[in-house]
Amino acid sequence: MSEQQNKQQLAKVELSASERFMNKVVTEYSSGVGAVALTNFQQRLAQNYFVAIDSALKMAEEKRLKKVKNQDPLPVTWQNVNMEKLSRDVVAMARIGFDPAQKNHINMVPFKNNTLGKYDITFVEGYRGMELRAKKYGLEIPDHVVVEVVYSTDRFKSIKKDRNNPYENYEFEITNEFDRGDVVGGFYYHIFNNSPEKNKLVVMSLKDIEKRKPQYASAEFWGGEKDIWEKDESTGRNKKVGTEKVEGWYEKMVWKTVYRAAYGDITIDSQKIDDDYMRLKQNELDMTAAETAEEIRQNANREVIDVDFTAHDGEAEVIPQQQESAVPSESAGGSNPGF
Template identity: 60%
Template structure:
């Protein structure tokens, strides 16, 4: 790395940190960042820098016909917007260096010719968000899949049964059979009569599977690409169990009612970022976007898919793409 590049990087790092620091300060007076907030600011810069570098590398590898003319570099990033997003995410506790917290996805706003980074929460990020803004946050949330060889017996609330509960026995942990469903259980220690058990059949779980779900994650057939054309199919095992678990987990935390009195600018900002991103219609798929650096153009472009092309739902799987050769950490343990 040349001295000139090192100086520029230091300058951008300082500029980034200064903006974040300024936004953390109160209107009353100077408020020093906590060590935790300083670490988060550093983590966001490191991850954002990596995302931008890889996006620029990919931009340069494209043929001139499909290459965006605006380089994906810090000088072309909407710094004010990014700093505000970092502050909002940090206040919730999202750490981009932790698995399953949040993914930074870059895209270009053609109106401003600037790159922005939207923040897409992983399932652990959704958990943190629900716990901060929930109206009646459970003391514990149990999430599990049920397999055909397991024994699961729910006891729903009734006149004779004031507390919902269940019996669950894994008869053979080494051969549990096929997934037949899942459940989540909201637990309230002080008021067990409020405990809530929700059961989801495998059919209900798969209803939440994206229409263009990637076989790399859900399993199934995958197109084999060569020279921009499909030349065949291959069977991919994927991470079907993990995807089903993630689906039930997200449902469990989406089921926590948001307290309108807790809604603040951070909540509104991050919700807007996620909703804006969902409205972006692109042909380009984003197999490496989870903290890796693909750019999504707001207006999209007609680009032949890459060999590893996946759909946008992959961003919710956080860093599983990086772990495609190793089983991801089981979030249930």
């Protein structure tokens, strides 16, 4: 088959996957909101979801093919995706307002559903997605949220609410903008303009922040030692040949951790909870269950599923990664959807 024929065949497969995806989404929108045709905005969102999921599937398939040991025989392709669940989830995420084309809104990760013999697509919020959810469903939404990382040369003092202070406050001064020293902690502050007595200050030590660090934190993002792998020509397998120190984006990761805590601390209003919110919560449960099941399944071979939600510039992306003790991936990183 010629290269041109290959391209045409690939285009045909992708088109059919796109059409299949859009048909499912249109059907779900129609059954949910009573409108047969999608609005231009809904069509754009659906297209954004297709592109993002397509990219996640291709990345996961590349990882699957690279595995020499215990490779799952089921290809990670559109033909093997649980479309019923996916269409319902996409509509729910879109109604909430998550747009995968916007950085840090929503991330997609495929997980094997052994019962169905297909891949479920799980959705994980980025830190901006957490903010969007809090503002949409929050009980008492602050007018402003301040998020700061504190360094060793900064001057910070918390002012707690007491008989002398009608509301919580703080003093914060940066004494050296260009060399602030080491990170020592962070804080967030919820501000209510018309009800300052509700203002809330939460101070997080570096120890508090480190507790939220992913268990398998990627050196590219959090800094530290990174393994170096090379292919062994005699066996065809990758082998560890050393380590290298990586600077990473530690300060950005610390800030994101405090940011997520700030919006995760906004109480959800039970009267605002709808079917879309419940699907989001179910996705979180599905993600946890899928990760646990995969880790148990792979335990004999010391494998874990790594999902990192950060890219090189410190912006959130999903990078599904797999690490195998015998044949590790060169880019094995860190995982924790809730950090």
